[in-house]
Amino acid sequence: MASGSEEGFGFGSGSGDVDVDPSIAMTTDVELLKRAWRNEKAAPEILQFESNLVQRSKEQIQLMEETVEEYDGNGTDPLTVSLYQMDLDRTQFLLRSYLRIRLQKIEKYPTHISKTDTWSRLSEQEQKFAKRCMDDMEKHLTQSVLSRLPYGYQSILKQSISSEEDDMVPEPQLDTFVFCKSKVSLGAYQLDESGEDIVDFVANDLYVLRYKPVKPLIENGQIDIV
């Protein structure tokens, strides 16, 4: 059991006592979770839910918890137990924080998310949460403001009935700048449509770019945001 969780969590691999090939180390679930968490934290909009990864992480956390409990019971060196505990706490933090950041984005832009293709990026539970967020906010706004306004101005999505599009929906600012880094050299990448703004991605260099043009690269995992 212990060795299973060591593999899963890369326990000690950072300190160099286990000989791990760096390319394998980069693909342990902890690294993947860390990456998903970092990307989610830095991206202005909600990203694809890593449902398999979250599921695996949960299972491994449970396994770790059992391991720690077992060690605690059978009188293993308290220092070892506390190191395992610390590793467990850190992974749990990563997972919680990952889910938390997503919920906070949903809280902020539920209507926008539900109207665009970002809706499919949510997990089933998140979709339920988003629906409730929308309903609760709508109820609150209707009760406080909208029901007291004259006819024709009561929509939550439109400023008035003469608006053709929904022009009252808060949406994330996709033009914001993000710090990003590429693992491999990607060569020249075009940032705008006219082709005047080209960036040459060199491996492990840090770039500050607008989120929108590099969005496809983040989505397919070619670059990470930090």
Next chain:
Amino acid sequence: MYGRRASQLLKDFSANEPGQISAFDTENFDQVIKECDAHHLELQALMRKIQEEGLDIQTTRNADHYGAVIHHLALIRNKRCLMAYVYNRAEIIQSLRWKVGPVLPEEVQEKASYSEEEYFKNHSAALESYMSEVELDLTVDMVPPKDPYTKVRVLDDIGDVFLSDQSPNLARHSIHFLRRTDAEQFISQGLMEELSS
């Protein structure tokens, strides 16, 4: 001037420290609602006048038309201000769910309107049902853990409690060495303070 009161509402709101709200300004809020009704009446009156003069309402561009447009825009501006006021307050109130837990602190409750309190309860319930579905409490572990244990001072008489690894008597002013995950809930409720080592 049209819309002044509504923008004052927002100025008052943004004069607060970030993350703080002042009492719901019912008086000004109601006044702005009244302004909206007044604009609407004027707007309708002007529209009727155009129609009575036998002009086409879609294409007429006379003084009455522009008067109506101004009332329409003033109404929209007021609506946006009112919505922004309520929406931004709601955002602060909902962020408290993460910071202090499922019960609004008294000093916030005094400042919140009835609808805002209700919104907080509903939103809080939505979050709880999500957390029970994923079987994870997301309100703990708000800061990255450095050490699994932390030293805390108890600020209020809490009494005997069962924690994950011990059941200490948390008397006021006593100092304990607890698991971070256990201590966090007390810290966020203001019942303990963390002692930096």
